[in-house]
Amino acid sequence: MSQRKRASRVQPVVASTTKNIVVFGESGVGKSSLINLIAGRSIAATSSGAKGCTFRHKKYELQVDDTPYAIWDTAGLDEGAYGTVPAEIAEEHLKQLLHDLTRANGIHLLVYCVRASRLRKTLLSNYNLFYSAICRKKVPIVAVVTGLENYEEEMQDWWAANETEFAMLKMHFDGHACVTTLDADKVNSPILKQRCHASRRAVLPLIASSCARDRWGTEQDGWVSAALADVRAMFKPPRQNTTQPTPIVALYDLPEHSLDPIGSVKDTSFEGGHLVDVGGSPLLVYRIRDQHLRSGVRFKKQIASRGADLLMFCTSIHSDTGASRRRAAAFHGSYGGDMRPLLVVVRDAPVG
Ligand SMILES: Nc1nc2c(ncn2[C@@H]2O[C@H](COP(=O)(O)OP(=O)(O)OP(=O)(O)O)[C@@H](O)[C@H]2O)c(=O)[nH]1
Ligand SMILES: [Mg+2]
Structure with missing residues (x-):
């Protein structure tokens, strides 16, 4: 039976104990695909090409092994003036995201989605935007590295071979998973299918064990105004x-x-x-x-x-x-x- 069909324990929910997870990363790295992997079925639209397709954030509510989650799919930010979306529009989208997250009781976990073959300079700008500017480094953060279906070693070994790239940029993570976010139903080779299933088995416990007990980010903390000032500063052109x-x-x-x-x-x-x-x-x-x-x-x-x-x-x-x-x-x-x-x-x- 396929991975997507077997995932019967995943249902839509609305609950006040819901853990808010924000998935972020460069455009086209597989954020929406990762959400589908977590859900065990296709709920988020993915792009058909190298470039992605999520232009605004979107919330997906689901339950995995009795824990209710709201997973926030965000727009991918690219090189230059944050990609194809003009800076003012990207900033407006982020502002809306902050307000929606505030209404949803703040953030429990950041998931930084990174494509193994695309470690480049936006690594740090995306990290700074979500972890430093928006979350003030007060939320747990994990990295999920995608695109490893053909990695010659065990997928998890990728981290030890590449973690210096993150360390050099002084990027810290509370946990990581090295995976493929390809849809198991759409790959033919048994080895690839196996890797797709192994990926879900790696990601679910990572998320369950890394969520903060208490959410972070409310109006009372002055969070939105402080975060927005820093987001604006990041978007503004060099002096x-x-x-x-x-x-x-x-x-x-x-x-x-x-x-x-x-x-x-x-x-x-x-x-x-x-x-x-x-x-x-x-x-x-x-x-x-x-x-x-x-x-x-x-x-x-x-x-x-x-x-x-x-x-x-x-x-x-x-x-x-x-x-x-x-x-x-x-x-x-x-x-x-x-x-x-x-x-x-x-x-x-x-x-x-
Ligand atoms: N080879 C490979 N392709 C992947 C993997 N994950 C996603 N893709 C493909 O990469 C493309 C982009 O995936 P998306 O999930 O839409 O990427 P995204 O990060 O949501 O993109 P934006 O919405 O623009 O931010 C799609 O064609 C996916 O099928 C992976 O692990 N390996
Ligand atoms: Mg997307």
């Missing part, structure tokens, strides 16, 4: 030399300190921040207070569409290390999506 705006620094410092570690203050009320002179070059500095650390709200209102170019976190050698670490992590997550450089300054260190 032209002639019109470079004043660089923005988000500064978290102990309350008793002024802006002296950065430079001399020229104007303390410039666009809600402080205009500071550093060796003749202006910087626009925003002081971040404890109450803004988690949400990033104040900062976003001030400079909604740009985000900071540099984050600066000051602490003291006398401060509690654990608390400082937590503050620094909250600061980095809320104001930089872990994507902007973070400079840590430790005050009061003994001299000599």
Whole structure:
């Protein structure tokens, strides 16, 4: 009996305990095919050529082994200005995705779909967009490598042979599966069929074991506004030399300190921040207070569409290390999506 027909334990569901899984990756790598593999039947449309066909996100609700899942198929992003879709439209689609995910109670797992034969520079931009900018690195992430039906070794061996490619780009994964997402019903060779079935057996437990217990991403977290600012920054064209705006620094410092570690203050009320002179070059500095650390709200209102170019976190050698670490992590997550450089300054260190 075929793989698709045997999958009788998979049914459509609507449940509040549903785990939200977002599948993302470059166009045409097999995201929709992966969803069909998980479902055990064809529910997501796939393309017939090398290029894919999902232009907007789509949610598929199903139940696997008694666990309800909502699997979100997203539009593939390509090289250049994110592929064939203009940047503004891609951004609008992502905005809609964030709002829909918020209404659906946030994200439990990111699945990064990668084609084995296509490890290239968009690897990092897709990862940064979904894991760093949208999920602020707070959601488990797994990689599913597709296109391995003819791999000369065992499919799972692909990872050990290629994981340095990911490590070099400092990409982290909580788990992985190396598979083929070809439809078992559409391949003739028994070996290929076997590999299709083995792929489903590899993917289902990976997903079941990697989902976060609690979802992440709600309006209260300031999630959508923070994520959108970073998504916009990723989509905007590179700056032209002639019109470079004043660089923005988000500064978290102990309350008793002024802006002296950065430079001399020229104007303390410039666009809600402080205009500071550093060796003749202006910087626009925003002081971040404890109450803004988690949400990033104040900062976003001030400079909604740009985000900071540099984050600066000051602490003291006398401060509690654990608390400082937590503050620094909250600061980095809320104001930089872990994507902007973070400079840590430790005050009061003994001299000599
Ligand atoms: N050889 C091979 N082809 C695959 C595999 N997975 C998917 N394909 C084929 O690749 C093409 C694209 O697959 P899709 O699942 O539509 O890709 P996608 O990532 O959803 O594409 P977008 O919707 O544009 O983002 C289709 O022709 C699939 O049959 C695989 O594991 N091996
Ligand atoms: Mg698709």
